[in-house]
């Protein structure tokens with residue numbers, strides 16, 4: 014067991030973890046943060062996307078043991094902080110989530126795109142989201158929701 | 171019907187309906203999904219819960235006998251090991267046949283096989299441990315000797331003399347065969363002006379629900395009850411299955427669906443590993459969890475659409491369809507899957523080929539055979555994408571042979587919109603379809619002249635673009651004719667109980683289920699409409715066999731049509747009951763009263779008379795003030811089943827606009843259109859999103875998704891890096907339009923909408939690719955249309 018001490022959603026967390034424990038299992042099983050999902054556990058589907066030290070990453074490809082001193086933000090944290098409440102409202106309005114299993118990862122990825130504060134085209138939004146699989150929606154509503162949010166943010170002074 | 175305040179449903183004044191039916195009300199389920207606050211089965215943790223992992227067969231076909239579990243049991247954290255023989259003591263095997271599929275046969279299947287492994291990935295031994303990781307360590311420490319056998323992997327040779335017979339007790343590998351024949355096919359072909367033919371292949375693919383199959387079974391020996399948290403579409407059916415196989419009473423089994431992360435037909439079947447989990451919980455008296463990992467999903471979720479189809483079409487000089495002659499062959503793996511069986515997909519091909527067209531002479535045979543590959547069964551749009559690809563592929567070939575525009579050929583042959591009721595050559599009865607209205611609507615949406623001009627101009631530059639069309643029919647709202655008459659305990663009826671609580675809140679519990687389609691949202695709209703309350707005053711309960719009326723769940727596009735109608739009828743009945751009570755309180759005849767936005771009103775003037783809050787207060791807390799003999803139960807239940815037609819058919823048409831790069835064989839999807847007629851649309855936004863999601867799954871099967879096996883029967887595509895599913899960058903913008911032909915079987919008039927997209931998309935894409943390749947004299951009919959296959963068709967590679 015390896016001792017780690019890190020910040021998760023702004024809270025200090027101290028634990029001992031097995032070397033093989035990946036970040037998603039750590040969050041879900043050790044911390045009860047079940048908003049991050051494991052869809053493949055081999056780095057392809059993006060359901061496990063979360064933020065580590067300010068950048069989005071695949072939680073299934075990170076060992077918890079490597080995160081001593083890290084700053085982790087999950088869908089629970091980003092929801093509570095209100096950082097993307099407009100994006101989340103747009104997801105509701107556009108029905109951009111059906112089963113919702115991909116949705117937390119999708120929101121985390123879209124949050125990074127929003128934070129870049131550029132003016133991407135629909136094609137560029139599609140490219141940006143391409144690491145996140147959604148099996149239900151066909152993606153168009155998700156692209157709509159992100160585009161709506163970008164537009165309303167840039168309309169604000 | 172009801173006055174609605176804009177704030178109550180988040181709509182503007184301009185949008186104001188007097189009804190919730192036909193309105194794009196946002197789904198109340200979505201906020202929890204976007205905040206990571208949903209609860210999927212794997213998010214549930216129970217006290218003393220154990221975790222299961224399975225040793226899966228490394229061979230497509232093998233015998234095994236001795237299993238040495240000693241080393242596995244010594245692994246830290248491992249609690250127990252179970253073999254097939256251990257579970258067979260308390261769990262009976264099942265055989266997946268249906269009586270109405272004449273002559274169908276299949277072998278008994280156990281939760282874990284006794285000594286015969288029949289596909290690579292079949293669960294063989296289970297290890298139960300305090301964590302999933304420890305259980306996997308235990309699996310790695312199992313010692314089992316397999317004696318590999320020759321595998322039957324090629325469906326074309328499954329019935330040949332001397333072939334490997336997978337279950338010798340069945341005599342051969344034939345599961346089922348059926349021929350539908352009507353008219354005089356031979357004479358029609360002999361008299362034809364043109365005959366076209368082709369060999370089609372649809373690739374074996376699978377559902378890839380992003381949430382893998384998940385289950386927790388918890389047996390309580392004190393009260394002898396089994397509670398199962400299950401990511402399933404059909405909780406009541408599974409309740410019956412667990413009870414029957416484990417020799418329990420249905421009343422002692424409770425199945426609960428938490429949030430379900432996608433289903434698409436994958437989660438409506440009986441999986442041996444899941445039954446094993448229930449059996450192990452029963453034996454140990456402790457909860458056991460199993461969540462498939464992605465590798466396990468690929469080798470053990472049902473596959474589908476492994477078909478080879480030879481088709482011929484005869485037309486006259488006017489381009490009228492004279493006859494279809496189809497021969498379908500499908501390999502379904504080593505077992506027919508319980509309880510729906512794996513013969514339905516082939517049977518659907520027989521029922522559906524030629525479906526949109528008016529013609530007389532028809533012959534179609536399906537032959538369903540065993541193979542040593544993952545079992546196949548019903549996946550979204552069961553059989554429809556196959557039948558549509560064959561039908562529409564042949565129609566385009568005929569158009570070319572006739573020198574006729576493909577749209578014109580369709581127009582000449584589509585069943586007239588005033589021809590209903592209509593019975594198709596294989597005996598499908600259509601109550602009312604709108605092929606011509608749909609085609610006309612599609613042509614309003616697709617800028618065909620601009621596209622043809624662009625296509626001609628692009629060809630000058632060596633850029634190959636094509637447009638393809640596909641008309642289709644889709645079977646929804648199934649009656650007992652689908653499964654029940656064959657002896658399967660699969661409910662075609664569904665119920666809904668609607669009640670009013672003291673403060674005027676409305677609670678409806680329904681037998682249909684939610685996996686993201688928006689079932690609960692449309693039920694809330696229908697109930698709000700039926701009772702006369704704001705939609706946000708309605709709570710919907712689904713997915714719990716102990717608290718919902720018995721029903722079939724959500725599959726085959728029945729949520730809105732069957733579950734929705736039960737909800738509407740029970741809501742209307744509750745409204746009547748409320749008005750009876752209100753009439754007694756207000757000394758008014760109930761017929762003179764109405765309910766609008768949660769208030770009792772005077773029907774004629776619309777003047778508010780009393781709130782539901784006040785009515786609830788009196789009924790629940792001051793019943794002494796009401797007349798003694800007044801019926802005051804503010805709860806009503808109605809069940810609904812279709813009676814006139816075995817199925818409510820829907821119809822539609824899709825168009826796909828693509829660009830094919832002849833240098834690389836890559837297909838770029840430029841734009842996609844779909845017009846579909848699912849009867850009454852309850853929530854247009856949700857229907858559009860069902861259609862879009864369905865189209866993208868159809869695109870997956872057409873272009874990317876393929877379960878590839880080697881000659882020995884090993885699955886080569888077991889990660890998401892090998893098995894490609896559509897991603898956002900490659901997907902086109904999809905335009906959806908509607909024609910509404912409500913079914914007269916119900917008040918609501920809704921038919922299903924979830925599968926139309928998947929039914930038609932592959933055919934439209936195939937025809938678009940072939941339109942693009944036409945100047946290069948190349949053509950593809952084998953899905954998925956990979957760059958390799960396109961380059962081969964072009965002669966670029968051998």
Ligand code: FES
Nearest residue numbers: 052054057059073
């Ligand atoms: S679970 Fe991490 S990418 Fe799929």
Ligand code: FES
Nearest residue numbers: 111113147148149
């Ligand atoms: S909403 Fe189901 S996977 Fe995206």
